[in-house]
Amino acid sequence: MPSSIANAIQERRAFLFVRGDDGFVLKPLAENGVTGVLVWVGWGTGGAPERHLPEVKRLARMVGARWLRFHSARKGWLKLAPRMGWVRQQDDADGLYVFQISL
Structure with missing residues (x-):
């Protein structure tokens, strides 16, 4: 998977953003004619997802996205994600x- 992410970034099919340690x-994806953005990978210090969500939304809107999405195996998201x-x-x-x- 890391090589597919690196390839997508090099081919400008995905975009890397770094803010300090985060x-x-x-x-970007299109589904049924609607543009959205997959948060493919994220990392950071405590609170990074919440801290950067406004910026991620802004960037997604810049490419015409109508939604943001992410996939995770972490059970902690079941409580945290709805609060965000x-x-x-x-x-x-x-x-x-x-x-x-939805954006």
Whole structure:
């Protein structure tokens, strides 16, 4: 997976953003003619997802996205994500939790 992320960034199909020790990779997608952005990878110190959500939303809107989405195996997101405005979707084919925000 790391090589596919690196390739997507090099080919400008995904975009890397770093803020101090925090970072994320955003991947624009189109589904049924609607543009969205997958938060493909994220990392950071405590509170990074909440701290950077406004910036991620702004960047997604810049490419015409109508939604943001991420997938995770971490159970902690079941409580945290809804407090940040994420709505749980149907789990993906790999059994990962899926969360989405409409923009």
